[in-house]
Amino acid sequence: MREQTIVFLAGDSTVAARPIHEKPSFGWGVHLGATLNARISTVTGEPIPVFNIAKGGASTDSFREEGLWKALLAELTPIDVVLIQFAHNDQKLGHLSPAGGFSANMERFTDDVQECGALPILCTPPARRTWSGEELINSHGDYPDATRRLAERRQIPLVDLTASTTELIRTLGSSESARLYAHLPPGLSPSYPDGLADNTHFSFAGACAVAEIVADEIEEVVRARVHGTSPDAGR
Template sequence: MTSATYHLAGDSTVAPMKPAEEPMSGWGHFLEEASGIPTRNHAFGGATTESFLETGSWERLLADVQPGDTVLIQFGHNDQKQPELLASRGGYQDRLRRFVADVRARAASPVLCTSCARRWFDGDRVTPTHGDYPNAVRDLAHELDVPLIDLSVFTTWLYEDLGDEGSARLLSHYAPGETTAWPDGLTDDTHFRIDGARKIAAFVAASLRGIERRDGDLPPRGGSLVH
């Protein structure tokens, strides 16, 4: 039987690493490595739920989806910059609802993800910057009975656990001369470097094992999560 495939829809924090920008990378670049499951990553920088539709990226993703596959959906970073079109309880949720319906229509399994937190510290705590968008995803997942991977919670915990200095090593903080992409250095608290992307991918892979009942002594993966 052909192995099921993971398909990723999202923004730059999910997107494949570009050779010219190494070591900056989205977590999706390392999901196949972490999970052992074939992965097709359609995420791209600057993507919103609307631009993912407008560019044809969603249709291209769906064209490869087979029964039993899983589609992970993570937006919000850029949607929040267009509050009139993509309000958290308006256009944003509407488009996520469409994505879920489209995936289920193909006898595949949608999984919703909240946005990864920005690493903005105030003392020893990370300041939330996504407003109502994570709650909109959580509520929609509950409404539609869709599995949720809460990356807002996980990355906030991860950064606070490591602390301001330790967590900086997961993000794109580059000293002058460290990388060819940013010869003058870079301080970016949104985008991961390889180490950070691998940690997020490992958490997503472990979460998927739980969602698919493949963790511990539970039965191996079989069938779809479609409801």
């Protein structure tokens, strides 16, 4: 059996590696490996692998239907960690309501990971930069709370990205927070000749900032797995 802990990422475009034509948009998952490995030393000196299986446009339904979840489970061992973050696309689909299909699918993901002996970590979706005057709007409705309730009920770790990124955006303010998101003036990219003002997906700086937030939350859990101490440390 493999002896090296792997951190797996399941999610949507806010986590995923982005195709070149979609730059300057970045998913936070791309930066998590470097961020974690700057904090955690392994016994062998080898870096902790982060397998980012997140996909743009994915919902909790499509991630399973397209075989991505099956591929992840095929690689999973009891020493691994799986971060699971959805909602951005689920909220566009009526049957994936927070208390309905979305919660059922997230719980099924949790069951699958635990059946493999690995550790699931749920993530609430990062906030969109949607301002109304001086007020930042909650654009995810009840999806963050549904994720929080599941983590609490199942007693598994939670990374509350909705709360932490909301706080970050509010602290920076309406103008300064734009640098965290994929904004581009006209004429700089053939993909976006008229410019880009995307307040859902991150800039390079924004993706790095969110990766730091995630690393802050999971560092002790991952360290425990890597060094073979209590697998539930950090809860």
